[in-house]
Amino acid sequence: QITLKxxxxxxxxPTQTLTLTCTFSGFSLxxxxxxxxxxxxxxxxxxxxxxxxxxxxEKQYSPSLKSRLTITKDxxxxxxxxxxxxxxxxxxxxxxxGHRRPVGGGIDSWGQGILVTVSS
Amino acid sequence: DIQMTQSPSxxxxxxxxxxxxxxxxxxxxxxxxxxxxxxxxxxxxxxxYKASTLESGVPSRFSGSGSETEFxxxxxxxxxxxxxxxxxxxxxxxxxxxxxxxKVEIK
Numbered sequence: 001q002i003t004l005k006x007x008x009x010x011x012x013x014p015t016q017t018l019t020l021t022c023t024f025s026g027f028s029l030x031x032x033x034x035x036x037x038x039x040x041x042x043x044x045x046x047x048x049x050x051x052x053x054x055x056x057x058e059k060q061y062s063p064s065l066k067s068r069l070t071i072t073k074d075x076x077x078x079x080x081x082x083x084x085x086x087x088x089x090x091x092x093x094x095x096x097x098g099h100r101r102p103v104g105g106g107i108d109s110w111g112q113g114i115l116v117t118v119s120s
Numbered sequence: 121d122i123q124m125t126q127s128p129s130x131x132x133x134x135x136x137x138x139x140x141x142x143x144x145x146x147x148x149x150x151x152x153x154x155x156x157x158x159x160x161x162x163x164x165x166x167x168x169y170k171a172s173t174l175e176s177g178v179p180s181r182f183s184g185s186g187s188e189t190e191f192x193x194x195x196x197x198x199x200x201x202x203x204x205x206x207x208x209x210x211x212x213x214x215x216x217x218x219x220x221x222x223k224v225e226i227k
Contacts, residue, residue, distance in 0.1 A: 037216075039218075046207065046218055046219070046220045046221050047156075047164065047207055047209070047218040047221075048218065049209075049215055049216040049217065049218065052216075060214045060215075061215075062215045063121070063215055064215075096163055096164075101166075101169060104169045104170045104173060105152060105154065105169055105170065105211045106154035106166050106168075106169035106170075106175075106209070106211065107154070107156075107164070107166060107209075108166045108169070108175065110163035110164055110165075111163065112163055113163050
């Protein structure tokens with residue numbers, strides 16, 4: 001059974017850097033084709049894909065946020081970390097991590113999400 | 121970026137109705153499309169991947185079809201548990217993009 005859980009601060013100040021950790025079980029990021037992605041959802045709005053990292057350490061980012069995002073993995077800890085710099089109130093959202101289905105695609109398992117509020 | 125446009129934005133229906141939601145891509149994505157169901161305060165749940173493959177455990181009343189730029193999600197007989205928001209996602213080309221969502225409400 002695959003599980004994921006996001007952790008990190010729920011309140012950050014404008015201009016600060018947000019660091020979120022996704023801790024997972026039930027799969028390994030050493031397995032070919034496996035990936036973990038980050039998606040966010042502002043209150044009442046649509047889902048927005050942020051980044052994905054694969055077993056090979058290939059990384060892909062949303063172009064609109066690429067300059068602010070860094071995604072890394074620690075396979076020994078079964079964790080993926082997302083950093084977002086220069087946080088702004090418009091970045092207030094629920095942040096999810098998810099397991100990318102290796103065959104066929106799609107995000108087949110999601111964390112519960114963490115609501116991050118950006119406010120001074 | 122590939123834009124994903126869903127219609128309608130909101131849909132009111134009765135239990136038992138057949139419901140169809142459309143998702144259009146601004147350029148061809150083959151069949152690299154997923155559908156998700158989301159209820160308030162809960163993470164999305166994968167229903168369909170590769171445009172028409174039902175995720176394990178998802179009721180057979182859900183089905184997906186389409187290719188290239190036009191896709192549909194159909195619920196053959198709407199059940200009380202199906203009232204939720206449905207979103208499509210393309211994963212053919214980065215950046216992956218989601219549709220804006222379709223809220224299915226009780227009529």
